[in-house]
Amino acid sequence: MSEQFTRREFLQSACITMGALCVSTTGVEKAFAASSTSTNSSGMPSCDVLIIGTGAAGLRAAVAARKKNPKLSVVVVSKVMPSRSATTMAEGGINGVIDFSEGDSFELHAKDTVKGGDFLVDQDTAMKFATYAGAAIHELDYLGMPFSRDSKGRVDKRYAGGASKIRCNFASDKTGHILTHTCLDDALKHGVKFLMDHHMLDISIENGHCEGVVLRNVRTGDIAPVRAKSVILATGGYTRVFWNRTSTPYIATGDGAAAALRAGLTFKDPEMLQFHPTGVCHGGTLITEAARGEGGILLNNLGERFMKRYVPNKMELAPRDIVARSIEMEIREGRGFGHDMEAYVLLDVTHLGKEKIMRNLPQIRHIGLLFENMDLVEKPIAIRPTAHYSMGGIHVNSLDTMATPAPGLFAAGEAACVSIHGANRLGGNSLCDATVTGKIAGTNAAEYAEKADFGTGKRLNDLTLKWISHFKEVTGSGKGNVNDMYALREEMGAANWYNMGIFRTESKLLALADKHAEFQARYDALRIPNSNPVFNTAFTEYVELGNLLLASRAALMGATARKESRGSHFREDYLKRDDENFLKHSMVTMDESGKMHLAWKDVVVGQFKIEERKY
Amino acid sequence: MQKEFAFFPGCVLTQAAIEAKMSIEAIAPVLGITLKEIKGWSCCGASQAQDVDPLATLVANARNLALAEQMKLPVLTTCSTCLLMLRRAKAQLDNGQKEKINTYLAKGNMNYQGTSEVTSLLWLLAQNAEELKSKVKKPLSKLKVAVFYGCHSIRPSKDLGFESSTNPTSFETVVRALGAEVVPFTKRLDCCGFHAVYPAEKSVMKMTSGIVNSAAESKADCVVTPCPLCQMQLDIYQDDAQETTKSKARLPVIHLAQLVGLALGIDAKKLGLDYNVIDASKIA
Amino acid sequence: MKFIIDRFDGKKNYQQTYTVEKQDIEALTLLGTLLFIKQHLDLTLNFTASCRMAICGACGVRVNGHAYLGCDTKMTELFEEYKDADTFRISPLANYTVLSDLVVDWEPAIENLRKIKPGLVAKDEFSEKEGCRQNQEQYDRIVGQWDCILCGVCASECNKLTADHSDYMEPFVFTHAWKLANDSRSKDPMIHTKAAVMNGLWNCVHCHECTNRCPKHISGAEDIAGLRALAMRKGLNSGVGPAHAKSFYTDLVEDSGRLNEIRLALRTEGVSTVARAGTAITLMRAGKMNPLEIFGGHEIEGHKDLVKMIEAAKAANKE
Incomplete structure (x- = not known):
């Protein structure tokens, strides 16, 4: 592998060739028009394994694919620079049993995960997942991830909510950041090539097979097809449907899930959106669960540790869905501080002492200073639940392959739904999900690509042409006001938060359906007053907003149909879990006309008994 | 104003920047400052020796500071790199290294306690700008000055911290107190390149030339700097640098103490102005 | 107040001035201010941002010529740093190729x-x-x-x-x-x-x-x-850079305890230092260098003790 990597070499190594069929070419790509490869006769740019997304899942997938077969061309596409992902924002830790001395086991990890997910977890998957998670910790340590250490020099661990044993391995309160850079270093080491500033617009499925994606080169504005034998979607979650009331980055806009929907694939359990109990009052950024894992307590305006009212056995370390609801209940019943969007309760870590906070929780101290203008070493911080994670996602067949039902298309990490987390994800399970599923997807995508042929690219070409004219139509009219799109985005976020947030009811959900129809109509009429193709971030945001609207509609469809309360999906009009009717995954698809359809798929039950979820 | 200091000249003042020593020693009595040179001071490491052995450098500076402590005086230096090295050593010693390093100092029967602060000529003058102004005999009202801070008088803040490193004002305050005009000068916070003149000569010549040209474009009569290393770089290497970039501009580069001395009415000869490589005589 | 932003549309560079009310942005971060400008005044303004909590690194820009991480910088901090300024200049990071406005490659x-x-x-x-x-x-x-x-x-x-x-x-x-x-x-x-x-x-x-x-x-x-x-x-010490650093160390520990500038040149570049000889001659002519110093300057008072101290430190850290 060459050390001096240039864009030129990328194009070469990725076997990208250009030809007559190609609808749009950049200068550099044109320079390589002459070098064609034998397997790809269409003349479109192509590679063996194409990965969308550079969070932990995408980066692990890339390394796994290269390790599986170094001869394959593996390209990772990202709409940003590789380390700007949601993974990097994860704080608390990464679950995985590596210490069995206190009676912990893979089975217990799986059991906690199943129960935490309120039994909407496929149990065979959870069991395998827990096994892989343990191995992943050692593997990451070996790759150079600097975990915090215990007195014996082993990886240090802390309590995470809903866990029966201590198994949340951590690197200070920057575990995701540290993990991201470990994975990025490893990807660079393995010669993974990046195509940054490229936005995936659509996936093309032809005759049931994935044949590639439409990419927009944000730098030039060129919209072009890229064919791939296998594609891995590692595009993250869609919690930005709540726009400003989420802990996730601006870029977590469900691009993969929305593209999958448009391609006729299944969006599984879309209504399962996690609300993290402790977002900062202003802006919703995250105060890690580790703050409570280290001993932080929650207080209402009476100075009470109110969790004793809800889960006396677990207190602040109950699972996220329960703690989040408890906080909202306190606020609703007048025991919070502030009003409306400014309402909050307090999280107090002052008793941990400055030294411990500075060692184990420095990042959240910084967040307190930045967003709330206060030092949580000295006083409690104002917090309120914030949307945090998408349990739902692109349906994949099983954890064994992370393949979607469309051959050649894989999904991994938060973008995928392999039903590890069910209706509520446990703290510490997301980073190991990304690590574990990314690796599996990468290996299997490579294995698939070894045997597969390229598709014809015909549909891909049509899709590309459609996007090219769409760009012209949306940006070229000279119409539209500066604030139209942003106002719509804010309204969508607020409407979703109030009607599809922590407390859901039929009437609110039905009202939201009307809103969604209105938003979609406004979106369809939206025009962006910027026709410059070069780094048009407004158009990127426009595409993202469209994806969020689709994800919102899918989530609403699931939320409306699921007439029960389970995990983070809480229906005030159906307070009980209803295993008889809803021990099932909601499976949302969209037809060519844009109409959504719902089907159900049974949850896989195994060794863990379905029982009332009590802590 | 603190009147008495343990003076740390730094190596360069004993040799290539002899005029910096002459001028600071000339202005001190006029300002009522007593400079007592630290006996037996050693090289501070010059931001170079630590690349070989950081510990040896720390020991040497702990010893330098301990020598000043024996004099019961705060340390004053005019070389910015010495300032940075001494202050950084002090910070390291005061934040946990003291005990360990003292066991080594004991081999020469010395002990570091942390009682002497370290300041620079620039800071001292800025803090006492009014008093300085009152002592000016020959206001430099016709002189247009480009003030060049030099890296180690402002960066890194964690070690220096006297003022904002992105928007410092001490130097302007001092130069204005002398009656001179401070011209806008875009490269006033840049690096002269001195510390890499050997390994990265080409780059450094470009940097040096850029600074001289920038000052010339602002119609300055001279560049003035508090740091003898910057002065050396901009003065001694100016011809080389300007030839490298094929630039015509030549500007006198003078030490802060020389500028102060001129305003105090001290004879140019006593300020060592004839030692400057680019002719600085017309400034006097 | 005014923000002058350096812009690049892919073809040409220009500056654009945006006027905003101080009260609209004073509680925001620098990134918040950029978002405010984009969402209220000009959606063609391009910059990158992702996490807004100082961990993803996307939003570095320069203010008045100095680089800041946008989401990690409060406007109040900038007001304090650049006292009474009612105009700020915002530019892309330097030393990168600019792709568009504040976006770099x-x-x-x-x-x-x-x-x-x-x-x-x-x-x-x-x-x-x-x-x-x-x-x-x-x-x-x-x-x-x-x-x-x-x-x-x-x-x-x-x-x-x-x-x-x-x-x-x-x-x-x-x-x-x-x-x-x-x-x-x-x-x-x-x-x-x-x-x-x-x-x-x-x-x-x-x-x-x-x-x-x-x-x-x-x-x-x-x-x-x-x-x-x-x-x-580890012995990777050939070349001008290591020799330069080493000469400071040698003067400090093995020789007089102070730097000798002629030896510095010789030790750094060796006898082939023809170019530098010119500089040395310039210095000697200006009376700045004592040619005799090449034979060793005066040893500082207490140098033997200094050597003992350094040797003690070395010995202690070898253990």
Whole structure:
């Protein structure tokens, strides 16, 4: 592998060739028009394994694919620079049993995960997942991830909510950041090539097979097809449907899930959106669960540790869905501080002492200073639940392959739904999900690509042409006001938060359906007053907003149909879990006309008994 | 104003920047400052020796500071790199290294306690700008000055911290107190390149030339700097640098103490102005 | 108040001035202000942002010529730093190719990261199956460098990169090399150190801009010094840079205790230093250098004690 990597070499190594069929070419790509490869006769740019997304899942997938077969061309596409992902924002830790001395086991990890997910977890998957998670910790340590250490020099661990044993391995309160850079270093080491500033617009499925994606080169504005034998979607979650009331980055806009929907694939359990109990009052950024894992307590305006009212056995370390609801209940019943969007309760870590906070929780101290203008070493911080994670996602067949039902298309990490987390994800399970599923997807995508042929690219070409004219139509009219799109985005976020947030009811959900129809109509009429193709971030945001609207509609469809309360999906009009009717995954698809359809798929039950979820 | 200091000249003042020593020693009595040179001071490491052995450098500076402590005086230096090295050593010693390093100092029967602060000529003058102004005999009202801070008088803040490193004002305050005009000068916070003149000569010549040209474009009569290393770089290497970039501009580069001395009415000869490589005589 | 923003539309550079009410932005961060401008005044303004909590590194820009991480900088801090300013100039990071407005190209920097052989090569005693061991002291040694978020702020300010980037790399690249070389789990620190030496390690000009501006309080300059000391210790000491550093050390410890500038030139560049001889002659003519000093300057008072102290320190740290 060459050390001096240039864009030129990328194009070469990725076997990208250009030809007559190609609808749009950049200068550099044109320079390589002459070098064609034998397997790809269409003349479109192509590679063996194409990965969308550079969070932990995408980066692990890339390394796994290269390790599986170094001869394959593996390209990772990202709409940003590789380390700007949601993974990097994860704080608390990464679950995985590596210490069995206190009676912990893979089975217990799986059991906690199943129960935490309120039994909407496929149990065979959870069991395998827990096994892989343990191995992943050692593997990451070996790759150079600097975990915090215990007195014996082993990886240090802390309590995470809903866990029966201590198994949340951590690197200070920057575990995701540290993990991201470990994975990025490893990807660079393995010669993974990046195509940054490229936005995936659509996936093309032809005759049931994935044949590639439409990419927009944000730098030039060129919209072009890229064919791939296998594609891995590692595009993250869609919690930005709540726009400003989420802990996730601006870029977590469900691009993969929305593209999958448009391609006729299944969006599984879309209504399962996690609300993290402790977002900062202003802006919703995250105060890690580790703050409570280290001993932080929650207080209402009476100075009470109110969790004793809800889960006396677990207190602040109950699972996220329960703690989040408890906080909202306190606020609703007048025991919070502030009003409306400014309402909050307090999280107090002052008793941990400055030294411990500075060692184990420095990042959240910084967040307190930045967003709330206060030092949580000295006083409690104002917090309120914030949307945090998408349990739902692109349906994949099983954890064994992370393949979607469309051959050649894989999904991994938060973008995928392999039903590890069910209706509520446990703290510490997301980073190991990304690590574990990314690796599996990468290996299997490579294995698939070894045997597969390229598709014809015909549909891909049509899709590309459609996007090219769409760009012209949306940006070229000279119409539209500066604030139209942003106002719509804010309204969508607020409407979703109030009607599809922590407390859901039929009437609110039905009202939201009307809103969604209105938003979609406004979106369809939206025009962006910027026709410059070069780094048009407004158009990127426009595409993202469209994806969020689709994800919102899918989530609403699931939320409306699921007439029960389970995990983070809480229906005030159906307070009980209803295993008889809803021990099932909601499976949302969209037809060519844009109409959504719902089907159900049974949850896989195994060794863990379905029982009332009590802590 | 603190009147008495343990003076740390730094190596360069004993040799290539002899005029910096002459001028600071000339202005001190006029300002009522007593400079007592630290006996037996050693090289501070010059931001170079630590690349070989950081510990040896720390020991040497702990010893330098301990020598000043024996004099019961705060340390004053005019070389910015010495300032940075001494202050950084002090910070390291005061934040946990003291005990360990003292066991080594004991081999020469010395002990570091942390009682002497370290300041620079620039800071001292800025803090006492009014008093300085009152002592000016020959206001430099016709002189247009480009003030060049030099890296180690402002960066890194964690070690220096006297003022904002992105928007410092001490130097302007001092130069204005002398009656001179401070011209806008875009490269006033840049690096002269001195510390890499050997390994990265080409780059450094470009940097040096850029600074001289920038000052010339602002119609300055001279560049003035508090740091003898910057002065050396901009003065001694100016011809080389300007030839490298094929630039015509030549500007006198003078030490802060020389500028102060001129305003105090001290004879140019006593300020060592004839030692400057680019002719600085017309400034006097 | 006014924000003058340096813009680039892909073809031409220009400046655009935006007027905003102070009250609309004074409670915001710098990133918040950019978002405010984009969403209320001009959606054609391009910049990058992702996490808005100072961990993803996307939103580095320059204000009045100095780099800041947008989401980690409160407007009130800028008001204080640039007293009474009612106009701010916002520009893209320096030392990067500008793609559009405030957006820069990260590709070359990522390729530089490849050069220092990223990724730990763990010692043989460790395994993928059982991981590694590391004690607290060893962990503390590297954890600061792991805070690097690749925001590019250090690189933007680097004087060496501005002068010539062809024989140098972004300070954070050296920080990445150091975090690996200095890791107790690392099998061979020289893998990364050698690569750093070959890619400009000795060309740092000691301007300390990287150290000063890093939003994560990482000192690129000190990491470079760490790599240099390691390289020297391991015998990777040929070339002008190491010789230059060594001569300071030699004067301090082995000779008089003070620097001798003529010896410095000779030791650094050897007898072939024809070019520098010209400088030495200039100095001697100006009366600045005593040619006799080449035979050894006066030894400082107490130098023998200094040598004893340094030797004690060396001995103690060999144990």
